[in-house]
Structures are given as C-alpha cells and as structure tokens.
Amino acid sequence: MSERKTRILIAKPGLDGHDRGAKIVARALRDAGFEVIYTGLHQTPEQIVETAIQEDVDAIGLSCLSGAHMTLFPKVTRLLKERGIDDILVTGGGIVPEEDIPALKEAGIDKVFGPGTPLQDIIDYHNDKCGTGK
Amino acid sequence: MDLAERVLSGDKRGVARLISLIESEDEDAYVQLGKLHSHTGNAHIIGITGPPGSGKSTIVDKLAKAFRGMDKTVGIIAVDPTSPFTGGAILGDRIRMTDLTLDPGIFIRSMGTRGHLGGLSRAASGAVRVMDAYGMDIIILETVGAGQSEVEIVSHAHTTIIVEMPGLGDEIQTIKAGIMEIGDIFIINKSDREGADKTSMEIQAMLGLNPNKPEWVPPIIQTIARKGKGVDAVIEKIEDHYQYLKDSGMYEKMIEQGIREELDVQIKSQLGRIIKNIINEEKLEDLVKDIVDKNIDPHTAARLLLKDIEDKLSE
Ligand SMILES: Nc1nc2c(ncn2[C@@H]2O[C@H](COP(=O)(O)OP(=O)(O)OP(=O)(O)O)[C@@H](O)[C@H]2O)c(=O)[nH]1
Ligand SMILES: [Mg+2]
Numbered sequence: 182m183s184e185r186k187t188r189i190l191i192a193k194p195g196l197d198g199h200d201r202g203a204k205i206v207a208r209a210l211r212d213a214g215f216e217v218i219y220t221g222l223h224q225t226p227e228q229i230v231e232t233a234i235q236e237d238v239d240a241i242g243l244s245c246l247s248g249a250h251m252t253l254f255p256k257v258t259r260l261l262k263e264r265g266i267d268d269i270l271v272t273g274g275g276i277v278p279e280e281d282i283p284a285l286k287e288a289g290i291d292k293v294f295g296p297g298t299p300l301q302d303i304i305d306y307h308n309d310k311c312g313t314g315k
Numbered sequence: 316m317d318l319a320e321r322v323l324s325g326d327k328r329g330v331a332r333l334i335s336l337i338e339s340e341d342e343d344a345y346v347q348l349g350k351l352h353s354h355t356g357n358a359h360i361i362g363i364t365g366p367p368g369s370g371k372s373t374i375v376d377k378l379a380k381a382f383r384g385m386d387k388t389v390g391i392i393a394v395d396p397t398s399p400f401t402g403g404a405i406l407g408d409r410i411r412m413t414d415l416t417l418d419p420g421i422f423i424r425s426m427g428t429r430g431h432l433g434g435l436s437r438a439a440s441g442a443v444r445v446m447d448a449y450g451m452d453i454i455i456l457e458t459v460g461a462g463q464s465e466v467e468i469v470s471h472a473h474t475t476i477i478v479e480m481p482g483l484g485d486e487i488q489t490i491k492a493g494i495m496e497i498g499d500i501f502i503i504n505k506s507d508r509e510g511a512d513k514t515s516m517e518i519q520a521m522l523g524l525n526p527n528k529p530e531w532v533p534p535i536i537q538t539i540a541r542k543g544k545g546v547d548a549v550i551e552k553i554e555d556h557y558q559y560l561k562d563s564g565m566y567e568k569m570i571e572q573g574i575r576e577e578l579d580v581q582i583k584s585q586l587g588r589i590i591k592n593i594i595n596e597e598k599l600e601d602l603v604k605d606i607v608d609k610n611i612d613p614h615t616a617a618r619l620l621l622k623d624i625e626d627k628l629s630e
Contacts, residue, residue, distance in 0.1 A: 220410060
C-alpha cells in the first residue's frame with residue numbers, strides 16, 4: 182500500500198503583487214518531492230482556508246510582502262480554528278521583522294521563515310513536521 | 316460517522332479526505348467507494364483536454380460560473396503532471412479559478428498524475444464518483460496538457476472537449492492523429508489571436524476525414540476564454556451533446572462500458588492481491604533456482620504455481 186503524499190498549499194494573502202519568492206519556495210518543495218498547490222496572488226484568508234479544506238493539505242505556507250502579515254496571518258489561523266481544524270501546519274514567510282515573530286507564534290503560526298532563510302531549512306522543516314513527500 | 320456517510324451528509328472535509336485516501340490507494344477507500352456506489356450516476360461528467368497553456372483552466376472557470384448561473388452545482392478535478400524524478404508536483408490550475416473558491420456550490424480538487432500516464436491520475440475516476448455522490452450536478456475533469464496521450468479521458472467523461480489555440484500550425488497535423496476522434500466539442504481558444512479561422516478550418520478538414528460518429532457532428536467553437544467570449548455557445552453544445560447521448564441510447568452504452576472497465580480493474584487488482592497472499596514463497600524460490608539451472612522452463616513453472624492456487628481456491 183502506498184503512503185499518503187504530503188500536500189502543501191502555498192498562498193499569498195494580501196495585496197502585494199510579487200510572487201517570485203512564493204514561486205521559488207513552491208518549486209523547491211516540489212523538487213523535494215512534495216505536492217504543492219499554488220493559487221496565485223491576492224488570496225483572502227477565507228479563500229486560503231477554503232482551498233486548504235478542499236485540497237486536504239497537510240500544511241499552509243503564507244507569503245506576504247506588503248507588511249500586513251500581522252492581520253492576515255492570524256486571520257488564517259483563526260478561521261481554521263473556527264472551522265474546527267487543528268491538524269494543518271501553518272508557516273509564514275516574506276518580510277516579517279524579528280520582533281513580530283512572538284506575536285505570530287502566539288496566534289498559531291507554527292514557524293516564521295524570515296528573509297534569507299535557506300530553502301533547505303523550509304524543506305527540512307516540512308519533512309520533519311509532515312513527513313516527506315516521497 | 317465513516318467517510319462515506321460524511322460525504323452523503325454534505326461534509327466537505329469528508330469529501331476531501333476520502334479523495335486523499337483514494338489517492339494513497341488505501342484499502343478503506345474502496346470500502347467507502349463501495350458504500351457510495353448506489354448514490355452515483357447523476358452527474359454529467361465533462362472532460363477537458365488540449366495542449367499546455369491553451370486555456371483549459373480559464374475555460375473551466377468560465378464554464379463553472381455559467382453552470383452556477385443555471386443553478387447547477389459543479390465539481391472540478393484538475394490534474395497536473397507529477398515530476399517523474401522527484402515525485403513532487405506544482406498544482407497550479409486553481410490560479411485561474413480563484414473566484415470559484417468561496418462558492419458553496421463548487422468543489423475543486425487538484426491532483427498530480429503520480430506516475431500515471433494518459434493525462435489523468437489513477438485516483439481521478441474515484442474522485443469523480445465521490446463528487447457525484449456528494450451531489451455535484453456537473454463534474455469537470457481537466458487533464459494535463461500533454462498533447463498526445465490524453466485519450467484516456469473518454470472512458471471517464473460523457474462529453475469530451477478539446478481545446479486548441481491558433482498558431483500551433485503544423486503541430487495539429489502531427490499531434491492530433493489520435494486525439495481528433497475523441498472530441499465531442501472542439502474549442503479554438505485565444506481567438507483574439509491571429510489564425511483562429513485557419514485553425515478552425517484545419518480541424519474541420521481533419522474531422523471530415525473521420526466521420527465515425529454519424530449522428531453527432533462535433534461543433535468547432537471559437538472562444539476568448541479570458542473575456543468569457545463564446546462560453547455560452549460552448550454551454551449550449553454541452554447540453555445538446557448530453558441530450559444526444561440520452562436520446563440515442565449512447566449514454567446507457569457508455570455507463571455499461573465504464574462499469575465493465577471498472578470491474579476488470581477491480582478483478583485484476585483483487586486477484587493480484589490474492590495471488591500475493593497465497594503463493595508459496597518457498598516453492599517460488601525453489602522454482603527460480605530450477606529455472607536458472609534449466610531444469611524447468613518459466614511457463615511450466617508458472618503453471619505449477621497456479622495449480623497450487625487453483626487447489627487452494629477450490630478448497
Ligand atoms: N490571449 C488570450 N489568452 C488567454 C485566453 N484564455 C486564456 N488565456 C491565457 O492563457 C494562459 C494559460 O491559460 P490556462 O487557462 O492556465 O491554460 P491551461 O490550458 O489550463 O494550461 P495548463 O493547465 O498549464 O496546460 C493564461 O495566461 C491565460 O490568461 C484567451 O482567450 N486569449
Ligand atoms: Mg490548467
């Protein structure tokens with residue numbers, strides 16, 4: 182019997198128009214054997230949570246460069262909780278200042294990857310927490 | 316509640332979970348699918364195939380919106396290729412369907428091919444059945460844009476749509492040899508670009524050579540999917556085709572054919588499992604040695620092993 186393959190939603194909440202970083206992460210995760218669902222720019226937290234449910238993902242990676250991460254990231258975790266979901270790993274990336282990290286963790290973001298995080302760290306983290314894609 | 320019951324009660328997470336279970340070929344998935352069987356057979360299944368980037372996902376988005384306007388619920392299964400080297404995939408068809416996400420009458424699932432050839436994934440037909448039992452009126456299957464091998468779609472869809480675009484030129488001649496016969500409806504998308512009429516004519520000419528569906532003449536429709544242009548005409552033809560299938564008795568034939576194929580798959584996979592369970596490993600190893608030593612040939616050895624199984628089965 183084959184095992185479950187790990188599925189990761191890479192989502193960009195908010196209004197900023199750059200998804201280069203998110204695409205690079207998506208590709209790196211694919212190359213590490215994960216199944217990555219990529220939904221493009223300008224996703225609302227509601228859309229992200231709904232997508233995560235339909236796609237039955239193991240993890241959500243949020244990327245935000247607009248500076249609105251302090252409202253958008255916690256909104257995603259709050260909506261997940263409201264729908265009774267506590268088994269999806271949520272990480273954040275983009276431009277998140279060091280001092281914001283404790284509050285985000287408090288709000289249920291499992292891990293924040295700051296600018297310049299090696300891609301391998303992101304891969305390792307998901308391998309560790311969700312099991313490998315292979 | 317088990318997963319089948321959750322699907323039937325309209326629980327979205329149940330639908331999503333069961334599809335994952337089917338994808339990982341979990342034994343329980345088949346049990347759950349079995350429980351759903353009597354609740355399936357109500358959906359109109361539409362397959363969409365065509366070269367990469369021709370606009371399949373954009374068209375799916377527009378078709379789904381049109382069907383919603385007609386008060387029909389829509390399930391979408393969008394397949395993208397899995398890398399044969401890493402086993403990973405980027406599933407990006409949803410990018411074109413963002414507006415559909417929050418509509419409670421729509422359920423979208425992305426899938427990787429996971430090593431399956433033919434433009435679909437092995438789990439696609441199971442996912443169709445789950446969505447059917449979940450109550451989706453229309454189910455749209457988008458294949459990977461491989462160009463050549465997507466003919467498999469016909470055995471899963473009632474209505475098969477082929478999306479082409481202008482400017483593929485000679486490619487049409489070469490790639491499409493096997494594809495032309497499977498199209499019930501042809502779309503020339505991106506007809507805002509030059510050459511749409513030429514492409515239409517080329518397809519028309521090729522269809523002329525291939526009159527194998529005498530009572531249904533496949534229409535060729537030009538669209539600009541990004542602007543929603545031509546989509547109403549496509550919807551009309553989809554409905555016409557469904558009506559044709561029903562009126563001509565083709566629909567019943569298709570269902571029966573589908574069931575035969577499914578039964579065949581099930582028999583083979585269950586038989587494979589039985590054989591694995593009851594084959595005598597020791598005897599098999601001995602026979603391998605004997606074959607190496609030329610004391611017996613593979614054909615006779617296989618007969619010997621199967622004789623054991625026959626005896627066991629008739630016990
Ligand atoms: N010019 C023009 N571009 C279009 C039209 N329809 C879609 N596109 C664009 O074509 C590109 C590919 O569209 P998709 O819908 O993703 O195509 P696809 O066939 O699903 O692609 P794959 O799933 O990757 O094979 C996108 O940039 C669309 O915006 C159209 O009618 N005209
Ligand atoms: Mg697509």
